[in-house]
Amino acid sequence: xxxxxxxxxxxxxxxxxxxxxxxxxxxxxxxxxxxxxxxxxxxxxxxxxxxxxxxxxxxxxxxxxxxxxxxxxxxxxxxxxxxxxxxxxxxxxxxxxxxxxxxxxxxxxxxxxxxxxxxxxxxxxxxxxxxxxxxxxxxxxxxxxxxxxxxxxxxxxxxxxxxxxxxxxxxxxxxxxxxxxxxxxx
Numbered sequence: 001x002x003x004x005x006x007x008x009x010x011x012x013x014x015x016x017x018x019x020x021x022x023x024x025x026x027x028x029x030x031x032x033x034x035x036x037x038x039x040x041x042x043x044x045x046x047x048x049x050x051x052x053x054x055x056x057x058x059x060x061x062x063x064x065x066x067x068x069x070x071x072x073x074x075x076x077x078x079x080x081x082x083x084x085x086x087x088x089x090x091x092x093x094x095x096x097x098x099x100x101x102x103x104x105x106x107x108x109x110x111x112x113x114x115x116x117x118x119x120x121x122x123x124x125x126x127x128x129x130x131x132x133x134x135x136x137x138x139x140x141x142x143x144x145x146x147x148x149x150x151x152x153x154x155x156x157x158x159x160x161x162x163x164x165x166x167x168x169x170x171x172x173x174x175x176x177x178x179x180x181x182x183x184x185x186x
Contacts, residue, residue, distance in 0.1 A: 004081040005046060006074055011141075012044045015179060022137060022174060022181055023052045026108065032058040033107050035131065037095045037124055038114030038141075039064040042075040048109075049084050061089040063098050064114070096120075099127040107131045113141035118154030125163040132184040138171075140180045 026032055032053055036045050039062040048060055066072035072092070079085045091098045095114055110128040115121065125140065132138050140160045147155060160180055164171065170186035 002046070002050060002082065005042075005078045007041050007043050007078075008071075008074070009041070010043065012047065016047065018175060018177075018179070018181075019047070020051070022139075023048075023109070027052050028054045030055045030057045032109075034058070034060040034109040034111070035102070035107050035128070036060060036062050036111045036113070037064075037099075037128070038112070039075055039090075040068075040071050042078040044111065044113070045088065046078055046082055049082055049087060053087060056084075056087070059087050059089060061091065061102075063091040063093060063095045065094050066092050095124050096127065099124070099131065102131045104130050105133050108133055108136045109139070110137075111139045111141070116142060116145060116147070116156055118156055118159040121156040122159035122162060125160065129163070129167060129184065134184060134186065136184050137174070138182050138184060142178070143176070143180050144178055 032055070034048055034053065039045055042062070045060050045062050053060060066075070079088050110132055112121065112124050112128060114124060121140070125138070128138055140156065142156050143160055144157065145155055164180070164182065170184065171182040172185055174181040174183055
């Protein structure tokens with residue numbers, strides 16, 4: 001990762017070997033369109049820019065409400081430091097307000113790492129399924145996450161399971177662990 005980036009947390013780096021495996025066929029391809037729900041300081045988005053979206057026509061759309069103003073400032077500084085801000089589309093909003101704006105079957109990858117509320121994850125996943133191209137990837141984070149203080153009543157796992165169960169006829173599971181990755185076949 002570029003040493004000019006500034007991050008205060010790292011929940012992503014341990015996932016990089018899996019992402020390298022899953023995304024190897026996409027590295028450097030032109031006209032890729034990725035979407036990330038939940039960007040925080042931009043660590044995963046910048047990794048994608050630096051390692052997969054290396055063709056100048058590739059783009060990543062980042063959706064986050066950025067309730068933490070310092071995290072948003074850090075995201076903006078990191079994107080500027082990448083020298084590739086022209087490849088990043090930033091949406092400061094809740095995902096459910098932005099996802100319907102994307103054309104159906106227009107995205108090569110959607111990474112869902114926003115809200116940890118099961119209902120939000122369910123809605124994000126169902127909306128995202130409409131946006132992923134045939135052969136594209138949908139990645140859910142925090143599959144095994146549990147609320148540390150009991151403030152979230154329904155964590156992501158039941159929502160992700162429901163999406164996978166209801167769409168098993170058109171999805172191929174690529175990985176199941178802390179993250180769930182599926183390829184959209186239909």
